[in-house]
Amino acid sequence: MSEITENEVWEALGSITDPEIPVISIVELGVVRTVRVDAERTVVEITPTFSACPAYQAMAGSVERKLREMGATGVEVRTVLHPPWSTDWLSDEAREKLRRFGLAVPDRHQGNLEGAIEAGQAACPYCGSSNTRQTNPFGCTPCRAMGFCQDCRQPFEQLKPL
Numbered sequence: 001m002s003e004i005t006e007n008e009v010w011e012a013l014g015s016i017t018d019p020e021i022p023v024i025s026i027v028e029l030g031v032v033r034t035v036r037v038d039a040e041r042t043v044v045e046i047t048p049t050f051s052a053c054p055a056y057q058a059m060a061g062s063v064e065r066k067l068r069e070m071g072a073t074g075v076e077v078r079t080v081l082h083p084p085w086s087t088d089w090l091s092d093e094a095r096e097k098l099r100r101f102g103l104a105v106p107d108r109h110q111g112n113l114e115g116a117i118e119a120g121q122a123a124c125p126y127c128g129s130s131n132t133r134q135t136n137p138f139g140c141t142p143c144r145a146m147g148f149c150q151d152c153r154q155p156f157e158q159l160k161p162l
């Protein structure tokens with residue numbers, strides 16, 4: 001048996017952050033799908049948040065490096081594209097961290113009580129108002145869009161809804 005447990009792998013991966021969003025780990029982001037450890041192999045499946053995300057290669061590289069640092073045997077990092085990553089996978093804690101980072105997160109697709117929020121449109125990260133609009137579908141990275149709060153009159157960045 002490998003001396004490393006699956007829990008230890010999860011813990012180690014929890015210390016890797018998204019290069020573009022340093023406040024949140026790739027585990028919290030929902031990027032890490034499965035971890036399997038057996039005698040010969042350590043297999044981690046990850047899903048890119050956005051298929052065109054340039055940070056993805058860096059993330060995959062960090063995962064592989066981290067596993068090797070731990071002394072894992074037969075390291076394999078696999079990319080899983082289905083089902084595709086969704087902003088719905090973000091935990092409430094992750095959403096709160098992103099909001100404090102100043103990055104708005106679109107509401108979940110289902111089960112939200114605030115029907116006032118237009119599908120995919122994020123609430124203002126500064127004042128919480130849902131009276132916002134998307135001003136530019138292209139933020140500073142391919143994963144982000146620009147929004148504008150019509151209550152506190154501030155522009156903000158949001159993750160594109162997926």
Ligand SMILES: [Zn+2]
Pocket residue numbers: 124125126127128129149150151152153154
């Ligand atoms: Zn606002």
